[in-house]
Amino acid sequence: MKTAAKPTRERIVEAASKLFYSEGIRGVSVDAVAEKAGLTKRTLYYHFTSKDDLIAAYLDGRDQPNLALFQRWFDEAEGGLDDKVTAIFRNLGKSARHPKWKGCGFLRTAAELVDMPGHPAIKTGIAHKKRVEAWLRQEFAEAGATGAEALARQIVLLLDGGFAVVLLNRDASYIETAGEAAATLVRAALPVR
Structure with a gap:
């Protein structure tokens, strides 16, 4: 058939x-x-209708699969909330060691369109990053973390900073180090048991 x-x-x-x-x-x-x-x-x-629409569709196609991958890594990790967050960074480090890895498509596109803030692809990238942040905020809030909103934003900053520095240095250990910092922040926000 x-x-x-x-x-x-x-x-x-x-x-x-x-x-x-x-x-x-x-x-x-x-x-x-x-x-x-x-x-x-x-x-x-x-x-x-234009290359701009095609670029936005390219990023839109990466949105849910990327978020689902982060969620899978998080869910499959054993241990506490800090271990689950660290798993995202650890798996990104593994991905960054692959010869075809080129970093975050959303950030790379934003860098290429830096002078076009209203571009449809920029809007798609913003929406994706906000979805990742909202998902993390929900996970942190459900775990009883103090300042879940600020913590989610800090983790997104560590993720995106990790992506950028790995691209500059071609050294995946930077994103793993960002994961260690993320784990420290998560542990500090969790209630003492």
């Missing part, structure tokens, strides 16, 4: 995701995306 072909829009986003993540959004033309998807440029523009 023959499997159904992927919908055209999905093929375009998949091709764009591979190219944008590996080469950056400015380094990839719409022609290159159409070629990778096995389509004409006209077909691509039938599904996306």
Whole structure:
């Protein structure tokens, strides 16, 4: 039995995701995306009105899978809340050691679009980071952590700072060190038992 072909829009986003993540959004033309998807440029523009819309779709496609991955690492970790948070950083460190790892697609895109704060991809990136923060805030609040909102923001800052420094130094141990700092913050916020 023959499997159904992927919908055209999905093929375009998949091709764009591979190219944008590996080469950056400015380094990839719409022609290159159409070629990778096995389509004409006209077909691509039938599904996306502009490259900007395609960039936003690329990030939108990373949103839930990235959040789900963080949640899985958190849920699968044994130990207390600090261990669960550390697991996110530890797993990111493992990912960062892979030769094809290029960091956080949301942050890399934001850096390329720094002069365009209203860009649809920037809005998508902001929404993703807010979802990660909201999820962490909920986990911290449910665990009885003091200042769950501030703690979630601090952990997001450590995550994003870790991503940036690993890209600069090409040394995954930086994100693991950020995880140690995150664990310290979490332990300090938990009620004494």
